[in-house]
Amino acid sequence: MSMVNAFSREDFERLDENERALIARREKVLGPAYRLFYEKPLHLVRGEGVFLYDTAGEKYLDAYNNVASLGHCHPRVVEAITKQTAVLNTHTRYLHEGIVDYAETLTATFPEALSQAMFTCTGSEANDLAVRIARFVTGGTGIIATELAYHGLTSATAEFSPSLGESVTLGPHVRTIPAPDAYRNSPEEVMEKFGRDVRAAIADLKRHGIKPAMLITDTIFSSDGIFAGPKGFLKPAVDAIHEADGLFIADEVQPGFGRTGETMWGFERHGVSPDMVTLGKPMGNGYPMASIVLRPEIIAEFGPRARYFNTFGGNPVAAAAGKAVLDTIRIEGLQQNALEVGGYLRDGLSSLSHQAIGDVRGSGLFIGVEIVADRTTKQPDAALTTRIVNGLRDRRILISASGPNANILKIRPPLVFSRENADVLVGALDDVLKSA
Known part of the structure; x- marks a missing residue:
C-alpha cells in the first residue's frame, strides 16, 4: 500500500528544472525511504500562525499540520x-x-x-x-x-x-x-x-x-x-x-x-x-x-x-x-476555540451539496470528509479524493487524506484556526468539487 497523498515519479516531469534538481539532490543524499506530499511538492521556507510560505513568498493556509498545534512559530x-x-x-x-x-x-x-x-x-x-x-x-x-x-x-x-x-x-x-x-x-x-x-x-x-x-x-x-x-x-x-x-x-x-x-x-x-x-x-x-x-x-x-x-x-x-x-x-482558550470553530467548520462542510460528500465527521478541529462515488452504495472514490487534495493545494490550502480506501479528507488545522479561515477552506473545497 502506497502512502496516501504522496508525490510519485510520474509527477517528476511536470516540475520545473529547479524543483527537479532539488528532488534529485534529496534522493541522492537521503535515499529512497522518504516521501513528499502532493503531486507538486511544496518548497517551504517560513511559517507563521496558520500560514506557510514558499520560496516565491506565496502564502498557504495550513489545515493539516498538528505538530505546530498552536500555529507555526508561536x-x-x-x-x-x-x-x-x-x-x-x-x-x-x-x-x-x-x-x-x-x-x-x-x-x-x-x-x-x-x-x-x-x-x-x-x-x-x-x-x-x-x-x-x-x-x-x-x-x-x-x-x-x-x-x-x-x-x-x-x-x-x-x-x-x-x-x-x-x-x-x-x-x-x-x-x-x-x-x-x-x-x-x-x-x-x-x-x-x-x-x-x-x-x-x-x-x-x-x-x-x-x-x-x-x-x-x-x-x-x-x-x-x-x-x-x-x-x-x-x-x-x-x-x-x-x-x-x-x-x-x-x-x-x-x-x-x-x-x-x-x-x-x-x-x-x-x-x-x-x-x-x-x-x-x-x-x-x-x-x-x-x-x-x-x-x-x-x-x-x-x-x-x-x-x-x-x-x-x-x-x-x-x-x-x-x-x-x-x-x-x-x-488563549484554544480548546474552546477548537470546539467552536470545529463545529462551525463541520457545519460549513456539511452544507455543501456535492454528491461526492458522503459523510462529514469528527470532533473539534479534527475532521474527516468521506468522498464517495455513490452516496447510496457508499463506494469510496480515491481518485477524486486525490484530485481534491491536490486541487486545494493548487489553491494554496493544505490538507491530506487517510483511511483504508484513501478516500477520506483529513482536516486537522492548528488550534488557532478561525471562522474566517474555515470559510476560506469551505469555499475552496466547493470550487474544487465544482471543477472536479
Missing part, C-alpha cells in the same frame, strides 16, 4: 525555547525545577488516577516504552490494534502499525481489528461491534498460546479514517482487555491537547480510564518531545527493576516548550 513557545537554551540544557538525572513544574502542570490536565509522567523525544518512543511496560506488568506479549493504525516507527511499534504498508510485517503477537465505522454501521452496531471484535482478538491470541498485554488505540482513529462517535464506544473494548488482565493504552499523539474540543484528551469523550496515555507531536509545538502519562501502580515495579533514562527526553528546553504550550492553550 511567539510564546519560541521565547520559552530561546530563553531556556541560553541558560541550561542537560537531562533528567540532575535536579531541575522546570522539569518538575512541567510534569506537575501536564499531569494536572488528566484524571486524578493518571498522575505520573515519563518523557521521551517522539511518539514512537513513547509507544515503544508503553509496550515494554505493558509486557513487564502483564507477563503477556499480545497486542491489539486497529487495521490501519499508526503507532510508530521503532521495530516494536512498526509491528503494530499496519498503516506503514504490507512490506512492514506485523508481529506474530499482533492482532488487528476493524475501526469503528459509524458511516457504514449504525451507532448501536458500533457500540457493540468494537468491543466484540476486541474480545475475538483476545480469544485468538489465547488460542495461539499468546497472553494479551495491551489494547492500543488512537482515540479518534486518525489513520483508520477519523471516527469520533458515538461517544462511549471505546468502553466495551476497554472492559474486555481489562477482563483479560491486559492494559489499555490511549494514543493521544494526534487527538490530544484540546484538539477534539469537548475534552482535553480524546479518551475522555468515551468515559474510559486508560492505564497509560502516550503523547507526542503537538506537545512542544514543533520542539521534539513526547511522553507517557500513567497510573503510578503500573510503573511501581517496573521503575525500580528496569529503570528508565532518555538523554534528551524531558530536558529543560523541552520542559520549557511543553509548559509554554499548555499555558498558551489555557490563556
